[in-house]
Amino acid sequence: METKLMKGNEALAEAAIQAGCDAYFGYPITPQSEVLEYLAREIPKYNTKEHIRVVLQAESEIASINMVYGAAGAGFRAMTSSSSPGISLMQEGISYIAGAELPCLIVNVNRAGPGLGTIQPGQGDYFQATKGGGHGDYKLIVLAPSSVQEMADFVFLGFDLADKYRNPVMILSDGAIGQMMEKVTFGNYTAHKTDKPWATTGKPPTRDRNYITSLHIQPEKLELSNLKLVEKYKEITKNEIRFEEVMTEDAEYIFVAYGLSARICHKAAIIARERGIKAGMFRPITLFPYPYKRLNELAEKVKLMLTVELNAGQMVEDVRLAVNGKVPVEFYGRLGGMIPTPEEIVTKLENLISYKNVN
Amino acid sequence: MSTEDITIEKTADLKISPENELHTCAMADSHEDEYTLVYEKPHTLLEVNMHYCPGCAHSLVHKLIMEAVEELNIQEDTIGVAPVGCAVFAYHYMNIDMQEAAHGRATAVATGIKRLLPDKYVFTYQGDGDLAAIGMAETIHAINRGENIMIVFINNAVYGMTSGQMAPTSLVGMKTTTSPFGRDPAVYGYPIKVSELIAQLPGAFYVSRHTVNKNTSVRKAKKAIINALNYQKLNKGTCFVEIIGNCPSNWKMTPIEANNFIDEVMVKTFPLGDIKLPKPEDLIPINQNGDK
Ligand SMILES: Cc1ncc(C[n+]2csc(CCOP(=O)(O)OP(=O)(O)O)c2C)c(N)n1
Ligand code: SF4
Ligand SMILES: [Mg+2]
16 A cells, blocks of 8 residues: 555556556647656656557547557557547547447546637536547446546556446546645555457467457448447446445435536535535446436435536536436536636525525 | 448359469469469458459459468468558458558557557558548658558559549549549649658658559569568568559549559659668667667
């Protein structure tokens, strides 16, 4: 066990080394360039003759994600990281990776958009991360860290899940979690590395050739491949839903938030309790698969849910789907890289409560 | 190209008469049969019908690469990357491990493979739209990094797969479906001479341009492919073999007319031969420490 004070992005990079990441390909963009910088500096120290690890600054995010495709297709633990505009450029490659069922890790340190937007934190990429992003029917497993510790932990988890399901995993973080410093503890991680008999490592006479592709030109065959993916996503949904609940046992009002927003809502729930409002917080950790069922159960016991996001209202749609009209689901968002204070959120809740009481 | 999937069927064993002078390497001395076996397809090529149009250069170049792989005995150690273009199904024909890349990204995919499997032979196979339009950035940067891969560039001056649109290599005045009055340099510039362009980069180790429209040129093209694969062992940079292909279907020519068109017209814009050769001292392998 080793505890360090680290930046979120650096903790993530360190975890990648410890998780046995064989290859990192990336292109600089704020607020996540530390990942590439850290790995470029640190990985060479770990290289041995037997185990060469690769860190490469690509010419673009398009190249990065396609290098990940090649390395993952050859059976290696491969990853890339970027921030929103760069992740947009990767969408074609991500779609190919999902179609070819290649395990890999993609990190989005979300900044506010659209367009060049700003380098300040945002959560505007929720739809892109969870509803597809690229073309075609596919899903990423999406993990949303809300602390520096989770920036590290989810790298270990992410690589394992990617290998287990032969599916790309995205860590959807944000500019604040990526940039802030906190204590982080590294345990003794052992990779659940799986055999990859499908990888293109060179065809020995003992097996048929392996090929990696997402192309099935006959509709009958593509449909079968699509259905196989659908089955896999069902399996993932069955096994991998993760969330956190804070003071929900007796809560009458629940904040629903992920990542940075969840940290703020946690504090807001404490303040609300001090003011006599029975508040709690529900934090989805996996954004796909999404914890619809648990939210639906919670809706039985509460009066109102308030979804807080750094966007104009994206995850709130999933909360409403989950709750299915049982209780009102309200939304509070800040945009453009602005971050709400816990006070601001409590005030919003108080206003909603008094409005509801009056009407 | 027909969009029907290729069906994996056995083709009848080919026996070719000695009159056919293409590849006399496997001349058998048995005269028991009516025909003498003078040539066999490489065993590295799968026994399936190819989907290419009759007379298309793609099928021939596939065969040359697979012959080279067989002759060098590197089937186990070779990993190919297929493009998006008519050759998208290359992995259905080549009996080696392969990856199918997104349109234009083959050299990035190959970089990902080769960097992690530096002892393997890695190659990309790309058309002109793939390599020189949508994938030009990946092409130039992979070569600039001197990735130790072979790039086989099939320049047929059109987008074959999408039925004959203008390519970055379409000749001046060439009529395509998107330049119906002929390519006008005032609007679209001039055909890109990719080999000459990338030969400027220090990362390019060997650059050579060929055709496969007659027996003599087929042999030269194959030699270039063998060189390019062999040089990978040196770790000295990218080997680039450009083949002036044809596209009888979209050029609206018979295969013979198309092959003549290459000699009569294409080579004027794309002159054949070696564009960059390794220096003799470069051909001495260096070891890990850099000592000769
Ligand atoms: C991103 C993207 N854009 C466009 C296409 C459509 N497309 C498929 S092949 C092709 C051009 C292929 O031409 P070339 O690379 O010259 O190969 P050829 O068929 O001539 O061998 C295009 C534009 C695609 N598949 N993906
Ligand atoms: S002739 Fe043209 S369209 Fe037909 S397979 Fe060859 S490149 Fe494609
Ligand atoms: Mg072409």
